[in-house]
Amino acid sequence: MGPFQTPWLTFFAWVVIAGTILMAIAWSILGFRKREDR
Amino acid sequence: MSEIGIYILVLALYTLLLVGIGVIASKRMKNSEDFYLGGRSVGPWVTSLSFVAAYFSSVVIIGGGGFGYRFGMSSIWVGAANVLIGVALAWMVLGRRIRLFTARLGTMTVPGFLAERFKAKEARVFAALVISLFLIIYNVSILKGMGHAFEGLMGIPYIWAVLLSGAIIILYVSLGGYLAVVWTGFFQAWVMGFGLILLTFASLKAVGGLTAANAALQAMSPGLVNTPGEWGWAGLISYSMIVSFGVWGMPQLTVRFYSIKSVSVLRVGTVVATIGGSMAVLPYLNGAIARVLHPELANADLAIPTLTKAVLSPWGGAIFLAGVIAAGMSTFASVLIITSGAVVRDVVQKGLGRQLEEHQVVRYSRLVSTLVGIVSLAIALRPPALVLVLTAFSWAAISSTCLWPMLFGLYWKRATRWGVLSSMGLGLASALIWIGIGSPYGLHGFIPGILISLLALVLVSLFTKRLPDDHLARVFGEQ
DSSP states (O other), X not given: XXXXXXXXXXXXXXHHHHHHHHHHHHHHHHHHHHOOOO | OOHHHXXXXXXXXXXXXXXXXXXXXHHTOXXXXXXXXXXXXXXXHHHHHHHHHHHSOHHHHHHHHHHHHHHGGGGHHHHHHIIIIIIIIHXXXXXXXXXXXXXXXXXXXXXXXXXXXXXXXXXXXXXXXXXXXXXXXXXXXXXXXXXXXXXXXXOOOHHHHHHHHHHHHHHHHHHHHHHHHHHHHXXXXXXXXXXXXHXXXXXXXXXXXXXXXXXXXXXXXXXXXXXXXXXXXXXXXXXXXXXXXXXXXXXXXXXXXXXXXXXXXHHHHHHHHHHHHGGGHHHHHHHHHHHHHOTTOSOGGGHHHHHHHHHSOHHHHXXXXXXXXXXXXXXXXXXXXXXXXXXXXXIIIIISOOOOOHHHHHHHHHHHHHHXXXXXXXXXXXXXXTHHHHHHHHHHHHHHHHHHHXXXXXXXXXXXXXXXXXXXXXXXXXXXXXXXXXXXXXXXXXHHHXXXXXXXXXXXXXXXXXXXXXXXXXXXXXX
């Protein structure tokens, strides 16, 4: 069992949501450094 | 103040605000690009939150709660797929290129993009007809969802509820066009999010926290907390794919990228949309909590309305109802404007070759969005019994037609006119046939539809003549 008595495989869905938000933040910082508008 | 009085007050204020936005937006409208794309001048916050509002309709909130109720906590995975594939990846993969390509090609609609990108005028009319026909079906189910929410929480008769909410949307869309749609959508996303968060806090408190909810569900049946649990892998994966990857082919969502001010909008927009989109998980979570608090419900779709009445005060309930109505209205409004564009620009102007002045385009667009709204309303007054089945049917049909041509149009130079035409035709046909023969193996028509349209696009393109190099260079910005 993971946190809040959630089975690990179900808990991982929450991790995916949090990870997606972090990925979006990282993309918007890193992805736009290299590019310029055309 | 009586409970009904509170509901009426909150909803009346809310309606006034929406119509006010419609009137203000109508004053800023000068030509058809303003009507359809807000003059390509929309910033990151409005674009991203109106995307979220158009994505999550009342059907998702009420139906998502129903899934959470029936299948339990593993439904959280559907919400996770919505955030990852339906929002974050859609913005990263589609956003930048759609904005750049459609501006270079001078197109305002999805059928228009397909026609110009692949030099295929047949694609324009075909896509426009598929989009307008199947989005009307989607509209009907959205109205039905709102009607039932009004009916369940306020006791207003279904027919009045549908007429009232339909009339308000038609008014502000025909007045204010796309700008009214995105600005109301922006506002509606806040109402929706606030309503959902309010409900989540109250229901978690009522159940004694997430740990207690999980323990109670585990005691009922381990399938309600395990993954895939009651869903089974096939059900969980195929449903998650329809409601998240399917978005990539839905024009009322991809059009958001046409209208942004510049590609730099995507920088903030992607983050805001992803954070806003993460509220997709809340209806599923609340549905699962409703299973603990009200295990006796005969119809799972009553999970969210029942929970709302049980855990929220009348003021909270009114705000939550406004959120559900907001979710329905913003999606309906977005669909209305897309259908009107498909009919006026793609079928009448380009397909039938009618020459129209700018002011005529705006006038006809207003007229068509009103008419489409009225037709949807008329069907929704006596909806076909299978309206929820028809919703999934309409998503499957539109995605099977538009998803790959759009994606390959942005990334693959080798895609040809015939590749795209065969992908659209075979994708639609296979989705419809699969559903028509009763969706064998429990697999939704969306899956064979997108698989066959993918195969057709790649194989036919490889064996047919590629598009001229100068055309590709122009589209891909290499000139």
